[in-house]
Structure formats: structure tokens, C-alpha cells
Amino acid sequence: xxxxxxxxxxxxxxxxxxxxxxxxxxxxxxxxxxxxxxxxxxxxxxxxxxxxxxxxxxxxxxxxxxxxxxxxxxxxxxxxxxxxxxxxxxxxxxxxxxxxxxxxxxx
Numbered sequence: 001x002x003x004x005x006x007x008x009x010x011x012x013x014x015x016x017x018x019x020x021x022x023x024x025x026x027x028x029x030x031x032x033x034x035x036x037x038x039x040x041x042x043x044x045x046x047x048x049x050x051x052x053x054x055x056x057x058x059x060x061x062x063x064x065x066x067x068x069x070x071x072x073x074x075x076x077x078x079x080x081x082x083x084x085x086x087x088x089x090x091x092x093x094x095x096x097x098x099x100x101x102x103x104x105x106x107x
Contacts, residue, residue, distance in 0.1 A: 009063060
């Protein structure tokens with residue numbers, strides 16, 4: 001998920017760079033000629049840039065969420081391992097203190 005989001009972010013950044021370049025070229029051409037067809041192309045490019053920017057924001061969000069999921073999973077793993085060790089030590093202490101019958105190990 002993180003790798004795919006990172007790839008999407010890079011591809012969308014490249015698209016935005018290309019669209020910026022096209023936008024500048026069309027903008028300069030529009031200023032020079034002041035023809036309606038240039039304005040339509042400029043609006044089209046602006047619309048495509050907006051769409052690309054929205055997609056880039058979504059890809060960044062997905063990458064952030066993926067990182068958060070990985071971090072949460074790691075913390076959960078550490079917590080569960082610590083809980084298992086504590087339970088095993090408590091069981092061992094009960095057994096050493098003569099609690100009676102042996103207890104099965106905690107898993």
C-alpha cells in the first residue's frame with residue numbers, strides 16, 4: 001500500500017510538472033495572441049492540473065495512512081510480546097512459590 005502510494009505520488013508529481021509547463025506555454029501563447037482557442041486550452045489545462053492535484057493529495061493521504069497502519073501494527077506486536085512475557089513470568093513466579101499444580105505456559 002505504501003509502495004503503491006509512493007509510486008502514485010511520484011507519477012502525479014511528474015504529471016503536475018508537465019501540466020505546469022504546458023500551462024505556462026499556453027499562457028504565454030494566450031497573452032501573445034489573445035485568441036479564444038488559447039483560453040479554452042488554458043482552462044482545460046487548469047482543469048487537468050486540479051484533477052492531478054486532487055489525485056496527488058489522495059495518494060499522499062494513502063501513503064500516510066499506510067505508514068500509520070504499519071506503525072500501529074508494530075506497536076501492537078510489541079505490546080502483545082510484552083504482555084506474553086509478563087504473563088509467563090507471573091506463571092513462573094506462581095509455580096516457584098508453590099501455588100500447587102503447574103500451569104500451562106501462556107501463549
